[in-house]
Amino acid sequence: MSIKMAKLQKSIDKRNALIKATIELVNNNGFHATPMSKIAKMANVSPATIYLYFENKQDLVNQTYIEVKTEYTKYAFATYEQSMSVEAGFKLIWNRIADFKLKECEHAMFLAQCDNSPMIDEDSRNEGIKHLQPLLDLWARGKAEGIIKPLSDYLLYAYAINPLSFLMITQKRGAFKLDKTHLEEAYQSAWSSIKVCE
Amino acid sequence: MSIKMAKLQKSIDKRNALIKATIELVNNNGFHATPMSKIAKMANVSPATIYLYFENKQDLVNQTYIEVKTEYTKYAFATYEQSMSVEAGFKLIWNRIADFKLKECEHAMFLAQCDNSPMIDEDSRNEGIKHLQPLLDLWARGKAEGIIKPLSDYLLYAYAINPLSFLMITQKRGAFKLDKTHLEEAYQSAWSSIKVCE
Amino acid sequence: MSIKMAKLQKSIDKRNALIKATIELVNNNGFHATPMSKIAKMANVSPATIYLYFENKQDLVNQTYIEVKTEYTKYAFATYEQSMSVEAGFKLIWNRIADFKLKECEHAMFLAQCDNSPMIDEDSRNEGIKHLQPLLDLWARGKAEGIIKPLSDYLLYAYAINPLSFLMITQKRGAFKLDKTHLEEAYQSAWSSIKVCE
Amino acid sequence: MSIKMAKLQKSIDKRNALIKATIELVNNNGFHATPMSKIAKMANVSPATIYLYFENKQDLVNQTYIEVKTEYTKYAFATYEQSMSVEAGFKLIWNRIADFKLKECEHAMFLAQCDNSPMIDEDSRNEGIKHLQPLLDLWARGKAEGIIKPLSDYLLYAYAINPLSFLMITQKRGAFKLDKTHLEEAYQSAWSSIKVCE
DNA sequence: CATGAATGAGGATTCATTCAT
DNA sequence: TATGAATGAATCCTCATTCAT
Numbered sequence: 001m002s003i004k005m006a007k008l009q010k011s012i013d014k015r016n017a018l019i020k021a022t023i024e025l026v027n028n029n030g031f032h033a034t035p036m037s038k039i040a041k042m043a044n045v046s047p048a049t050i051y052l053y054f055e056n057k058q059d060l061v062n063q064t065y066i067e068v069k070t071e072y073t074k075y076a077f078a079t080y081e082q083s084m085s086v087e088a089g090f091k092l093i094w095n096r097i098a099d100f101k102l103k104e105c106e107h108a109m110f111l112a113q114c115d116n117s118p119m120i121d122e123d124s125r126n127e128g129i130k131h132l133q134p135l136l137d138l139w140a141r142g143k144a145e146g147i148i149k150p151l152s153d154y155l156l157y158a159y160a161i162n163p164l165s166f167l168m169i170t171q172k173r174g175a176f177k178l179d180k181t182h183l184e185e186a187y188q189s190a191w192s193s194i195k196v197c198e
Numbered sequence: 199m200s201i202k203m204a205k206l207q208k209s210i211d212k213r214n215a216l217i218k219a220t221i222e223l224v225n226n227n228g229f230h231a232t233p234m235s236k237i238a239k240m241a242n243v244s245p246a247t248i249y250l251y252f253e254n255k256q257d258l259v260n261q262t263y264i265e266v267k268t269e270y271t272k273y274a275f276a277t278y279e280q281s282m283s284v285e286a287g288f289k290l291i292w293n294r295i296a297d298f299k300l301k302e303c304e305h306a307m308f309l310a311q312c313d314n315s316p317m318i319d320e321d322s323r324n325e326g327i328k329h330l331q332p333l334l335d336l337w338a339r340g341k342a343e344g345i346i347k348p349l350s351d352y353l354l355y356a357y358a359i360n361p362l363s364f365l366m367i368t369q370k371r372g373a374f375k376l377d378k379t380h381l382e383e384a385y386q387s388a389w390s391s392i393k394v395c396e
Numbered sequence: 397m398s399i400k401m402a403k404l405q406k407s408i409d410k411r412n413a414l415i416k417a418t419i420e421l422v423n424n425n426g427f428h429a430t431p432m433s434k435i436a437k438m439a440n441v442s443p444a445t446i447y448l449y450f451e452n453k454q455d456l457v458n459q460t461y462i463e464v465k466t467e468y469t470k471y472a473f474a475t476y477e478q479s480m481s482v483e484a485g486f487k488l489i490w491n492r493i494a495d496f497k498l499k500e501c502e503h504a505m506f507l508a509q510c511d512n513s514p515m516i517d518e519d520s521r522n523e524g525i526k527h528l529q530p531l532l533d534l535w536a537r538g539k540a541e542g543i544i545k546p547l548s549d550y551l552l553y554a555y556a557i558n559p560l561s562f563l564m565i566t567q568k569r570g571a572f573k574l575d576k577t578h579l580e581e582a583y584q585s586a587w588s589s590i591k592v593c594e
Numbered sequence: 595m596s597i598k599m600a601k602l603q604k605s606i607d608k609r610n611a612l613i614k615a616t617i618e619l620v621n622n623n624g625f626h627a628t629p630m631s632k633i634a635k636m637a638n639v640s641p642a643t644i645y646l647y648f649e650n651k652q653d654l655v656n657q658t659y660i661e662v663k664t665e666y667t668k669y670a671f672a673t674y675e676q677s678m679s680v681e682a683g684f685k686l687i688w689n690r691i692a693d694f695k696l697k698e699c700e701h702a703m704f705l706a707q708c709d710n711s712p713m714i715d716e717d718s719r720n721e722g723i724k725h726l727q728p729l730l731d732l733w734a735r736g737k738a739e740g741i742i743k744p745l746s747d748y749l750l751y752a753y754a755i756n757p758l759s760f761l762m763i764t765q766k767r768g769a770f771k772l773d774k775t776h777l778e779e780a781y782q783s784a785w786s787s788i789k790v791c792e
Numbered sequence: 793c794a795t796g797a798a799t800g801a802g803g804a805t806t807c808a809t810t811c812a813t
Numbered sequence: 814t815a816t817g818a819a820t821g822a823a824t825c826c827t828c829a830t831t832c833a834t
């Protein structure tokens with residue numbers, strides 16, 4: 001029994017190593033400039049082994065994307081509770097997202113690249129979006145309560161959340177450094193852009 | 199004399215056709231999934247001809263990027279004048295940018311993909327940024343006048359301008375349709391996020 | 397265990413087939429007029445397989461050169477022993493070299509072409525020269541004993557050995573046939589040109 | 595009339611420039627690694643112009659070969675007269691050839707490369723050999739007079755003349771420097787190898 | 793499950809040659 | 814005669830994928 005478990009763990013380890021390698025290499029070189037052989041080497045497996053875990057290269061990035069996206073949203077909502085007030089809930093989620101984008105920078109970069117290129121299947125992309133539901137629910141509540149502007153969720157996302165991606169990428173490129181003050185300011189801008197002005 | 203002119207024009211036409219083909223194909227398939235041969239075919243030239251106008255594939259995208267970025271900023275500031283008030287100026291520029299992203303959707307998509315992937319040389323990227331200066335100057339003025347929040351330009355851009363890219367991409371993906379009302383709302387959000395609240 | 401050996405042997409066979417094909421094709425067409433695809437075909441492997449054994453085309457010829465040069469010198473000195481007299485030793489080596497150039501004509505032709513064109517890396521060329529040491533040692537002894545003219549080794553080689561290359565090439569071109577008498581005469585000329593006349 | 599002459603001269607100049615460029619480039623890179631476009635550039639003409647003077651690339655090297663070979667033999671026999679004694683005649687010719695190989699090193703290198711690779715048409719090669727006749731005649735006389743060994747002309751050439759090519763190439767590679775003493779010694783070796791020993 | 797050798801299809805790039813002027 | 818832009822055919826090399834073990 002525990003032998004089986006150990007084997008299973010080893011399998012999971014390999015799969016994880018492959019996903020990790022994919023993220024790092026695609027981040028640095030882009031999807032098509034990342035050969036399967038390099039991914040294999042970085043994950044310390046044979047190229048052929050990849051095909052035991054994934055159907056093909058496209059499947060590998062698709063699954064990587066979904067995995068990272070899931071991790072991202074899980075992190076975003078981990079401490080959120082529906083009982084919170086709209087503003088408090090938003091602030092919490094926003095900060096978790098900011099936190100993720102800064103701490104798990106590699107993963108966030110990977111998502112940004114996927115979201116802005118034809119690299120990912122539409123199906124996988126849609127799959128990834130689903131997990132944002134709690135935020136949409138919060139916004140729905142906010143609109144109902146007259147606290148949040150009655151805008152399309154896309155607009156709200158564009159102004160409240162997406163700018164963080166831009167800032168993260170810009171920071172990664174070395175153009176500037178996001179410090180605590182910036183983050184506080186960024187939050188104010190985000191909140192300003194979606195809250196109803198009295 | 200006019201013969202020389204005709205030749206020159208034909209050269210320019212070819213170069214433009216190549217740039218156009220590059221934009222369209224890279225938009226749909228990504229950089230590395232776009233073979234030179236396809237670009238050539240779409241531009242109605244031989245593959246070898248590309249190399250008369252561009253050093254190599256990298257140079258082709260780099261130049262395409264710079265060209266499109268230049269077109270973008272030119273369009274953005276075409277009707278702007280320094281004599282305008284900060285708010286009027288910003289509104290004008292913002293609307294021109296929105297206009298560009300919606301009308302020249304293909305070009306805007308191309309820029310978005312370039313800006314979010316390691317596809318473009320850093321040099322070309324920096325080259326492309328320069329042209330934004332008038333907007334930065336406007337913001338400087340706004341900050342001095344106490345009209346615009348005293349934030350880093352990166353933050354201002356992230357909240358005032360970048361969301362348009364997200365909206366444009368989302369619309370392109372068919373998820374939703376940006377109508378006039380949305381645009382008006384978007385502008386309000388943008389302005390809210392950077393203006394100083396009284 | 398024997399499975400591993402069989403695999404290893406198959407690898408060696410393939411490498412050898414590639415080297416053989418390279419020699420034949422380069423002999424007939426020259427380096428740059430010999431496509432990798434033809435080499436692959438003649439060696440009964442896929443073009444891509446070449447790159448499992450050699451870094452690139454240049455590396456393939458370099459290695460082929462060194463291999464053939466090594467074979468050549470090994471053959472030349474195989475039966476030579478330092479205990480021999482200078483004249484006997486020289487005669488022996490000279491005949492072995494002549495033998496090689498006539499029997500392994502293809503290989504000798506390949507060396508000649510490499511030695512007279514900018515086809516081979518300088519490093520590989522130098523690597524190939526090393527193996528001639530025993531002949532140089534013999535000459536040193538001959539000079540010390542006053543049997544061989546006190547000339548630069550390059551001069552000795554030019555007159556004692558190099559003419560064989562010319563004769564081999566000429567014969568290969570069909571201009572004339574090197575028979576036993578010719579060889580005996582050639583040896584006399586070689587010896588005459590380097591021995592000290594009493 | 596003089597206009598025609600001037601035009602003709604310009605044509606000849608161009609042809610010569612092309613031949614010169616071919617020699618230099620082929621020497622440094624080999625035949626197939628020398629693009630027509632580079633030859634054109636070095637000769638300061640358009641690529642298309644080459645085809646006004648030569649049928650194609652092969653024709654260009656063939657003609658270059660014949661031209662250089664002719665120059666070589668012309669130089670070799672320029673001061674030779676049939677009235678000379680065999681030994682004096684040989685010494686003269688040998689020295690002229692040595693002279694050529696050292697002074698017109700580039701040209702001699704070119705010939706060596708052509709002579710040792712499948713770069714030149716057989717026809718052109720044969721064409722080039724013809725011009726050696728005076729030397730062959732001299733040797734015939736020498737044999738009749740019992741001064742020169744009764745060997746095949748190929749053997750005589752291999753030992754009396756060809757070593758100079760080897761020495762020239764070796765010097766060009768920087769391995770050693772051929773000085774006056776070496777030349778005197780080389781001549782002695784050459785003469786030793788073909789003269790009848792009393 | 794795991795491998796690494798093997799490959800065929802394809803891609804970037806070059807180049808001898810031509811053609812309109 | 815002279816050109817330079819244009820090209821199609823090759824060439825080197827890479828890479829996703831498979832297969833025998």
